[in-house]
Amino acid sequence: AQSVTQPDIHITVSEGASLELRCNYSYGATPYLFWYVQSPGQGLQLLLKYFSGDTLVQGIKGFEAEFKRSQSSFNLRKPSVHWSDAAEYFCAVGGGTNFGNEKLTFGTGTRLTIIP
Amino acid sequence: DVKVTQSSRYLVKRTGEKVFLECVQDMDHENMFWYRQDPGLGLRLIYFSYDVKMKEKGDIPEGYSVSREKKERFSLILESASTNQTSMYLCASTGIRDLLSGNTIYFGEGSWLTVV
Numbered sequence: 001a002q003s004v005t006q007p008d009i010h011i012t013v014s015e016g017a018s019l020e021l022r023c024n025y026s027y028g029a030t031p032y033l034f035w036y037v038q039s040p041g042q043g044l045q046l047l048l049k050y051f052s053g054d055t056l057v058q059g060i061k062g063f064e065a066e067f068k069r070s071q072s073s074f075n076l077r078k079p080s081v082h083w084s085d086a087a088e089y090f091c092a093v094g095g096g097t098n099f100g101n102e103k104l105t106f107g108t109g110t111r112l113t114i115i116p
Numbered sequence: 117d118v119k120v121t122q123s124s125r126y127l128v129k130r131t132g133e134k135v136f137l138e139c140v141q142d143m144d145h146e147n148m149f150w151y152r153q154d155p156g157l158g159l160r161l162i163y164f165s166y167d168v169k170m171k172e173k174g175d176i177p178e179g180y181s182v183s184r185e186k187k188e189r190f191s192l193i194l195e196s197a198s199t200n201q202t203s204m205y206l207c208a209s210t211g212i213r214d215l216l217s218g219n220t221i222y223f224g225e226g227s228w229l230t231v232v
Contacts, residue, residue: 009156043223043224043226044206044223046220092159103147103164103174104149106151108156108158109156109158
């Protein structure tokens, strides 16, 4: 069974500082990995995804993530955070090998607080 | 743009009531999903469907059922609502094998259900 672990429930970062959000996954085959962001009262927005190829993927809003198969990790990074980055972030693993069983499994989320 | 519409944003229901949450997508997607989102637990998959009249249990199906009579519509049913079903419910859809070909899953804005 596929699963995702986000070990940090809540992270506080100063505006302008760098950010890394951790994500570890468990999946039997090559995983398809995603990061989503949810601002208060809003729906989920896709930040970036990894399917194959280059293990460093770039996303929207200046985010990037690196897939490390040996560590089963897909950590999200941003070199300099902005106050508007305060939100909840979800890592997800998905895929399926057979017709019709594609689905996404989400982590429990990391809430990001930005302080001035 | 893909649109996933959840008919009710906010509902308040009494314990024991039968509750219907409706979801419609306009992209002819084969796969549709119902998740519930709770603080500290992330998004958990309740049921998903990969075709009309087809359904699969997700990770937390107890107390729920679903209906998919038309391709564009996927309904979540709480046969007898209980207070522990108070939550945010998210509907999502994706095309056949989309997750295996680099595309993402599309979410509705969510339905906040309170059971009193």
